[in-house]
Amino acid sequence: CSDKTGTLTEEGLDMYGVRSVIYQGPGRIKFAKLEEETYRLGFNKDLKQNNKSEHEIQYGEGNPYCLIGDPQVILKECMASCHGITRIKGELIGDPHEVKMFEATEWELIEQNLGDYKELVLAVVKSAKGDCFGDFKIQETLYQNTQAQTQLGIVKRFEFSSKLQRMSTIVKNLDFDSDFYKLFVKGSPEKIFELSNPQTIPQNFHDVLDFYARKGFRVLAFGVKVLKMNQNQIQKLERDEVEKDLTFAGLLIIENKLKLITTSIIEELQEANIRTIMVTGDNALTAISVGRQCKIIDESKRVYFGDLSDDPAQKDRIVWKDFENGKRYLNEDDLEPANGVAEYEEKQIPEIQEEQMLIQQAQYLENKDRKISVMIKKIKKGKQGKFQSRNTSQIIVQSSKIYRERAKTQMNQQNNPENYNVSNPVSQIYIQRAFDQNNYTLAITGRAFSKIISQASESKQKAQLLRTMLLKTQIFARMRPEEKALLLQMLQDLPWKPTCGMCGDGVN
Template sequence: IQSKLILDCILIITSVVPPELPMELTMAVNSSLAALSKFYVYCTEPFRIPFAGRIDVCCFDKTGTLTGEDLVFEGLAGISEDGENIRHLYSAAEAPESTILVIGAAHALVKLDDGDVVGDPMEKATLKAIGWAVEKKNTTFREGTGKLNVIRRFQFSSALKRSASIASHDDTLFAAVKGAPETIRERLSNIPKNYDDIYKSFTRSGSRVLALASKQLPKLSQPKIEELTRDEVESDLIFNGFLIFHCPLKEDAIETIKMLNESSHRSVMITGDNPLTAVHVAKEVGIVFGETLILDRAGKSDDGQLLFRDVEETITIPFDPSKDTFDHSQLFDRYDIAVTGYALSALDGHSQLRDLLRQAWVYARVSPSQKE
């Protein structure tokens, strides 16, 4: 009796599910592939197409996805001692030799046997604009400056947000460091006037900004150089200016986001770039429209304190994640929200995090692990 009951149940199920369903589903997937190919969209895993109908949130990276891969070098900023004109850009010809040497050393480009130079497109654009040519055996050459030899490299770390090199030029040994402005700021022996104002003025307008710094090292043998720790190399630095890059949007970025908005999909940006730059690009493509508040650390220390501030830093609203009584409804109704990777880490395990994830449109300065 029990086996007959099981058999009857199976017969009922098979009669409810049409035998043509697998074939119809396959035909629907093939039709979708054909329709997508007309728009030059190709799918390597067709079995995922049926799941795409359930998507209501689309997350985009910034560099290489919404903006082009090739950044445009605009110039140098912050190399003037008076610091009066914070928006002034200097050309490569106006750069002091110390800045030129840092640019020639602080890179990870490699020249292959066939002559091709491979590495970060941003570093390629920088060295080309300044006039450095990458040669073999970790050397670079510039007319008028001569040859520079990179002895040791500390590769870029997403956790530290900087990279460093030890190089020699004319029997002089020095350390060259490049990274996020807020990170380099903490490693300087003397912070220049208007340091924050200069780099923030460019990031607010959507530019990509990197800070340069260096310090002279005593003459050391190769074994002694290998013994140096990263912290020793990247401490007590002298500021050498900001690199300013323009991030042009891809031709179809605005139209793509517009189509997703019209189809009731929620578009979100997730990037490792500066939050001010990210918010500017998000406004350009149509991810955010109104005034935006950025949730980030309250000060310079890592004490877990958070603060909402607008792009111009004229509005500041303290935020305590430990208090569930924070009334965020009016805040979310009035402002678009951007969240930094630091804030995400500080909010981990707090009940406020779920509400923020539903309301945030931009995630900036996030690590690769946070992107996952």
């Protein structure tokens, strides 16, 4: 068993990139290409004739983005203003992913002299000089490609709720005197999918989301809505009145910072047939993504997440559902899939094909370095003969980001990336696999874990449910210190009395 923070991971997060959307006509919306340089979102947007944007001229008023704005610009506005961060002694303070997200926009957070603004605001965010933004009108969108800086006032904020899986802000462009506001909502992809107008959802939404989830990335989604109200009406709003009928705006993809040795150690333990489990006080979203990234969870396995129901009518009931596909559940009495396990399809999806090749080549380069590093360690221990190369001793395993840069350089040297062949033919992307309906694992919260233990003495069926949960669960999230200790005791008390170890700092 291993703790996560400070043991498997280092402090902080890395931005992987963002994906806005492209409108290609009614019913034809797809994800735009991954943008790694987030500050570039919305650049090079030309002022169109007759004060109408290009997509409005081409597709007419049926385009759901006509009244809202360019998708790239909207996504950047979401990232700049949909958060709860503040500044203390010059340093941005808040949820690490929100700090990283805001810094990536290169906007400025203003919390001083707010009384100078006509609008009553909680804070103001100001774009970097040269960002191209514009106001929106009810029948047309006007982009003003000037050097003026855009100022968005955060008028109202609905804080993040783990139960609702989202947070939101209501903002107003302070450069224009109008009664139009924008609602920005940030949350889990499945929740934003549920709250958004289906006509604004990209066709390959779940395929793209599955791809990032399997690779261990943490993914957040954004939705937007235009509100034609006055200031008094805005202040009286409740979140359930407005957090619906959204226009989908895009995805934010974040990468956890693993320690460089984490993945290789997990793989060594697994090769020795030692079961690896993560036990953390952190939330399930982060825990599962880290579990995938460091290979505690095999990327081919679906993850079913168990937690107590938030429905008052189903108090104390534990609901198990596919973490990435909310329509799939487990039977509560035996933890077997109620309607089958959704298969990950290794099909060629245009939106992610280039990234698939890039990540695959990066993994090949990383595995190659790991093997050489292991060989060097064995040589130093005297288990093999003398090694002739002096340069090999300098090879160390690097971060995933560096391997992706190396892979990108190699791929750019090819005339046609689509014809690029990975050096290792065994690890081709589109290998056909025989799919196993038992190919799934479990994750659970501390409160659900404690509930199962408390019910285990009620019947033989409940006792068997506890054993099944202990055997199949690889991620234990939101665990209090006493629950961590209890887990170790429960594992040691299994019929075959396994030896259990715990790795971590502090109370662990």
